Amino acid sequence: MGMDMKMAWRNVWRNPRRTWLTISAIGFACIILIFMLSFQFGSYGTMINSAIQINTGHLQIQAENYFAEKSMRQVVPEPGPVIRSASGIESVQAVTARANAFSLVSSDNRTGGAMIIGVDPESEAQVSTLETLVRRGEFLTEAEPASNPALIGRLMARNLQVGIGDELVVLGQGRDGSVAATALTVCGIYASGMDEFDRSTLHMPLDTFQEVYSMRGAVHEIVVKVSGLNHVAPVKRVLAKRLDQMPGGDSLTVLDWDELMPGLTQAIKLDLTIGVIFWALLVLVVAFSILNTFLMAVFERTREFGVMMAIGTRPGRLVWIMLYESTAMTLVGIGLGIAMGCMVTWIFQHIGIDLSGASEILQQYGISGRIYPQLSIITALAGPALVLIVTFAVSLYPALKIKSLKPVEAMMHV
Amino acid sequence: MDIKIAWRNIWRNPRRTIIIMTAVIIGIWSMIFLTAFMRGMVVDMIENGIATLTGDVKIYASGFRSDPALENRIRNPGPLAEKVQANLPADAHMAARIRVSAIAQNARHSAGVTLVGIDPAEEAGVSFIGDGVATGQMIRPGNPVDIVVGKALLEKFETKIGNKLILMSEDAAHEMASRAFRIRGIFSAELEATEKRFVFVSKSAARGMLQIGADVSEISVMLENHDRADAVAEKIAAAIDTEAYEVRTWKELKPMLKAYINIFDGYIILWYLVVFAAMVFGIINTTLMAVFERMREFGLLKALGMRPWRILRAVLIETAFILLIGAAAGNTLAFSMVYAIGQRGIDLSMFAAGFEYAGMSSVIRPEIFAGDVVLANAVVICLGLVVSAYPAARAARITPVEAMARN
Amino acid sequence: MSIVEIRGVDKTYQQGKVFVQALKNIDLTVEKGSFAAIAGPSGSGKTTLLNIIGGLDVPDRGDVRVDGNAYADMTRSGMAELRLCRIGFVFQAYNLLPVLSAVENVEYVMQLQGVDKKQRRERAVAILDEVGLSGRYHNRPAELSGGQQQRVAVARAIVSDPAIVLADEPTANLDSKTGEGLLQIMEKMNREKAVTFIFSTHDRMVMSYARRLIHIRDGEIENGKPME
DSSP: OHHHHHHHHHHHTTSHHHHHHHHHHHHHHHHHHHHHHHHHHHHHHHHHHHHIIIIIOSEEEEETTHHHHOOTTOOBSOHHHHHHHHHTSTTEEEEEEEEEEEEEEEOSSOEEEEEEEEEOHHHHHHHSSHHHHEEEEOOTTTSOGGGOEEEEEHHHHHHHTOOTTOEEEEEEEOTTSOEEEEEEEEEEEEOOSOHHHHHHEEEEEHHHHHHHTTOTTOBSEEEEEESSGGGHHHHHHHHHHHHHHSTTGGGEEEEEHHHHOHHHHHHHHHHHHHHHHHHHHHHHHHHHHHHHHHHHHHHTTHHHHHHHHHTTOOHHHHHHHHHHHHHHHHHHHHHHHHHHHHHHHHHHHHHOEEOGGGHHHHHHTTOOSEEOOOOOHHHHHHHHHHHHHHHHHHHHHHHHHHHTOOHHHHHHOO | OHHHHHHHHHTSSHHHHHHHHHHHHHHHHHHHHHHHHHHHHHHHHHHHHHHTTTOSEEEEETTTTTSOOGGGOBSSOHHHHHHHHHTSOTTOEEEEEEEEEEEEEOSSOEEEEEEEEEOHHHHTTTSGGGGOOSEEOOOOTTOSSEEEEEHHHHHHTTOOTTOEEEEEEEOTTSOEEEEEEEEEEEEOOSSHHHHHHEEEEEHHHHHHHHTOTTOBSEEEEEOSOGGGHHHHHHHHHHHSOTTTEEEEEHHHHOHHHHHHHHHHHHHHHHHHHHHHHHHHHHHHHHHHHHHHTTHHHHHHHHHTTOOHHHHHHHHHHHHHHHHHHHHHHHHHHHHHHHHHHTTTOEEOGGGHHHHHHHTOOSEEOOOOOHHHHHHHHHIIIIIHHHHHHHHHHHHHHOOHHHHHHOO | OEEEEEEEEEEEEEETTEEEEEEEEEEEEEETTOEEEEEOOTTSSHHHHHHHHTTSSOOSEEEEEETTEEGGGOOHHHHHHHHHHHEEEEOSSOOSOTTSOHHHHHHHHHHHHTOOHHHHHHHHHHHHHHTTOTTOTTOOGGGSOHHHHHHHHHHHHHTTOOSEEEEESTTTTSOHHHHHHHHHHHHHHHHHHOOEEEEEEOOHHHHHHOSEEEEEETTEEEEOOOOO
8 A cells, every 4th residue: 555655656756747737727726716715705794794784683583474564563562571582692792673664755855765764773883883884974872862863875865955954854654554754853874885775764763763653662673683693593593482482472583684685695695506607617627637647647657557467466456556646646736726725815815805896786785895705614625625526536537447458458558 | 731630640649639629618618608698697687777767878857867856857858859769770769758756655555666657659669668567457648547566566565456556756846746546557577676666657647646747757768789879879969958958878877787797898808717727737738748759750850851830830730620629619519508598598596586686587598799709719729829839849849869869 | 297288279369450360279388497488580479478378368269277277267356366476577678667666666566465564675675686786776767777677577576486487588678798697697596496487589599598498480389398
């Protein structure tokens, strides 16, 4: 065994130029795969996190059918105990409550529809990035409560032709079907980068909202932030159990970010699937590129194999020697590829990749101008593993060719 | 003669030649087919974007684009429409509409929508609503209560054809106008967002509700070929009063689409180079092998008085054969696959929500662009020849004595 | 006692569209301990006969029995085993593994037999000393002269104490002085270790070393009588 390995290794370096070309091909494929996969995962991470932070949070507790129907009447009637219960779970960082109502919003000159969102300013700031998105004016916490403050998106401000301090009139329908109307003062304007959000949402303090829309203390969503994406599933299980034990808890449900934004995960899966098709084809091209090297390594040594068989080496053993050879080459290539791929990715992970040329598109998906590739065990090894498997499969063909060699014919071979 | 020799030489080792050709074939095929696939997605987005009430060229009153309010409407559009019509190519279609943001409401739900006043006959060939409704009937011109809504909106509002829907909007005098309509038909669009966003009524119903006489909000023009939008827009702009009106093409109206195309073009070049790089290793190695095992032969030819550049050329012709045959097969494969898929498209509805999120439809019809095909083939063949110049030069440099000493 | 017994062997090759009868109805017996030369011009069937004795090639017809084993009854892997333990080979040229040093080439056979590492090295060094290659253990074949390479090949062939060593024109690529040296070593091994040697040649000088000459011409043995 030891000697076979030694022979294989020496054989690898009999033709250094050819070996280096082959190793480079394998290494090249690994570098591209590691970098591109890390890049894809990095952008997914950015997308998911910004969507979660601006919008849905990690988990939400809602009335059973609220997510599907978005009806005013489907509420969490008593948010207090639920919030307390959720806050007590380990790895839950913050909890807040929201209520939503579609209403007509009018300024002096303009009228439009908007989703009015009632938020608790203190806890909202801990759950979402809303506070940090305020570009002009101030967040709800700093505004004078008596002025009935409202926070609106950049595009809504433009469409309604209003600025800080201007008055808006909101007209909608309360939870009980009554007319809900109030006057608000714009205290701040935010820009999230997501046009739809900036065009159609208005935030106001939850207590005012509950008063105006006759909510009688009820809310629509209880939003939970946990300490990381990997904590979402366990916290969700605990939450669901606690809700079951709560009076009236069986009419409530826990949804995670994935359920709240089904399009997002599917868009990611789609992008990943297309990526995998591209990369698999790339690896196939590489495989055929190096197949000739492996074949040559067999054919130019046919005579040698003849001698080895003549002195008693079994063909099966020759197959192994060939496989050791091709695997040695592949492993060197993969090793170098992983090292360089990780290095390149690591560098870009720290400096980021500037995609400002594409910023308009990326904004739509909630990605800011820079993308940071995310190197992980998966992104570092998945690509090289694919290369290893495909290369090994390819090297089987020439290696198995040896089995059919006959010593006499082999030795006649020049 | 050189060509015949080169041809015979590449078939001295058929297995090796076929393997490297296979690498070239898969490479070119993946370049062309995957690009066609992605192009299909982008084209679909553009078509969708243009058909969703954008059009190739649009004419507004100045100020409407930055402030799409009723007061920035086109007043007395008759003469303007005539001028626009006069400057259109024969195969173009044109429609004038009223468009304003509104609130739709029924007993249980309310939502923000865009109210569009149209003449159904005019919209044919201009926007998706011109293709008619999926269920029920199209609004009747001049009818004051007919309304057509999207399927998704209908479901969201838990209502059905024949039911009432109330629309509210500000009229020309800044008064809140409200009017009850009766749902006559349902349209379906590739994107759910479109189905939720637009409701259609007749022009006269919209005018009556909004108190705007015979005015319209915009004139939209659809061409046979989207690439001609710039030229047509220029011609129209020259004919009308550009102080009072703005002329915009889809590229300006949908900067996102334009940005997509730009990113995509860059991505294609990157992908081509990466696939080519994967091939390069094989091309160099195979050519090197083919050259080295024939060094004695090259030495002999040199001894017979052949000039180095002819040897160089001979090796390059061999590589060219491999590249050309590989390219031809790769192209054929890619073209026939695209042809076979044709208009049926590839249905990826398992990712439907993902496509919706990205603003695309989930049936992809691959589309081959001549430019991509030329680029793919040029990259592989030209760069392939460039890299094989190294082994070829090795062959050309050999001296007869060196060659005879090898075995 | 005979070590090689061949009865009625025929062998025909197809070269392109031409059929060449390499061996015609060969009967041959070689006694244990012989130092025999198969002599004949090129194309006479020498190599084919050696290959058939070594089990590298299969006759169309006839029986081959070497060291008590009837080839007709043996499997492919049984043949490999027999070649490994009982038969040694020396070929005309290029028959060492280029990536292994002299001592490793000799060790390789023992490694295939499963001899342990320490013993392997000791025996390989001892046998290289015997063939006169002291101090050349770690040279790769490319660093050895043709004569030295062939001596390594002889060392490899006899290191595992085979019953018989088959050498196909071992001196063909050597000058006459070096060739003579190689034959002297082969003869010494034959005497000291009682290993049977059968080698093929068309060289008069080489034939003169043989204690038995088997003349072959056009695939037929002309004279199979021992000279001893």
